[in-house]
Amino acid sequence: MRVLKYAILGLLIKRPMTGYELAKEFNFELAEFWHASHSQIYPELKKLNDEGLVTYDIEISGDILEAKRYSITKQGELEFTQWLHKDEKIPKTQKDIFRLRMYFSNNLDPKTRIHLLENQRQQHLKRLNTLVKTSEQYPEVPDLYSDRFGDFVVLKGAIMRQENIIAWIDQCIGYIEAGIKDKS
Amino acid sequence: MRVLKYAILGLLIKRPMTGYELAKEFNFELAEFWHASHSQIYPELKKLNDEGLVTYDIEISGDILEAKRYSITKQGELEFTQWLHKDEKIPKTQKDIFRLRMYFSNNLDPKTRIHLLENQRQQHLKRLNTLVKTSEQYPEVPDLYSDRFGDFVVLKGAIMRQENIIAWIDQCIGYIEAGIKDKS
DNA sequence: ATCATACATGTCAATATTTACATGTTGATT
DNA sequence: AATCAACATGTAAATATTGACATGTATGAT
Secondary structure: OOHHHHHHHHHHHHOOEOHHHHHHHOOOHHHHOOOOOHHHHHHHHHHHHHOOOEEEEEEEEOOOEEEEEEEEOHHHHHHHHHHHHOOOOOOOOOOOHHHHHHHOHHHOOHHHHHHHHHHHHHHHHHHHHHHHHHHOOOOOOOOOOOOHHHHHHHHHHHHHHHHHHHHHHHHHHHHHHHHHHHHO | OOHHHHHHHHHHHHOOEOHHHHHHHOOOHHHHOOOOOHHHHHHHHHHHHHOOOEEEEEEEEOOOEEEEEEEEOHHHHHHHHHHHHOOOOOOOOOOOHHHHHHHOHHHOOHHHHHHHHHHHHHHHHHHHHHHHHHHOOOOOOOOOOOOHHHHHHHHHHHHHHHHHHHHHHHHHHHHHHHHHHHHO
16 A cells, blocks of 8 residues: 555655655654654655655765755655545554453453553553643644644544543443452 | 464463454454454464464364364463563554545645545444444443453443544544635 | 355465664764 | 764664465355
């Protein structure tokens, strides 16, 4: 499906970037729902260049340090736009290791289950707080055609997702605590 | 991390299963948060057998059709339980192609965005209805030590996750409709 | 008898992803 | 002058995953 291809093309529409800068993008806001490391990005850029979807200019910093600043071509924009317009089937599976653990949780004693759940809860809460702090940069909904609009809606989505996971964890803890009481 | 290894071991604790049956498991309830196809499962079973974590007996159906029914060994149970007890860092990224699209949605005209969102909404709603119907099999919270407890909590989680995605989609549609009005 | 569906097991090639290996520069601080 | 963090680009090996290729049996319905 070559999602990375389209992720890179989409980023390059915003502005020309080096591989290093692209890698950084995949480690900040974008990281909530897509990630790629530089070992994937550099080969993909080479491939996109071979396919004529991007071009690059070499920039020199200092005396000799070279950086390739990639730009999207007309053909690249065309293919990206076609991809973006496509309806898509929702994925059957959203992989989640912790849910897999909980699926098998009857093999754990209740106290351990609660410990694991609270550990996850704490981490998700921390993440949520970071996201909420980031969202303060958006006092209102950005203009529909600004590229901040996309940032904004996926950030909202990430916040809602975190809140939902925490709510689920709390319910799980509730079920287990109720189950312990029933026994006594 | 070999998650598939532990997923298989966990399933085999419930009851001995053939590769075919394991593949079916990964296509029903479990599919919401973990999937593997038979082309992954058969080699993994072979590997687990080599490692002494599972064994199998051959069953004959009809005249000659052979099936290998795998069981977990003591060592397998040990390794599975160790894995299950481990605290785990939450993943930095939960990959989601549709959110990636929405991140780039400023490149689409508002009507197309709403079309894409409503298409997703409809699919997620259908999924949600299926999950809710399944949840009717649980009139009350199963016993903590029954293996239905795990099924139950992850099913609850899947329902909450679907509801949350739909709520996010509705918010996105709301933002876009409000944005269109502002222009006129 | 034929047909369709479910049962049953495997391999292979291509793609995707992660982690480690590998190297070097620039600019700011101490 | 030394050190550190950030900039910058790549390759290699291992693992994970998907989709196609490949083959055949059992059972129930028509």
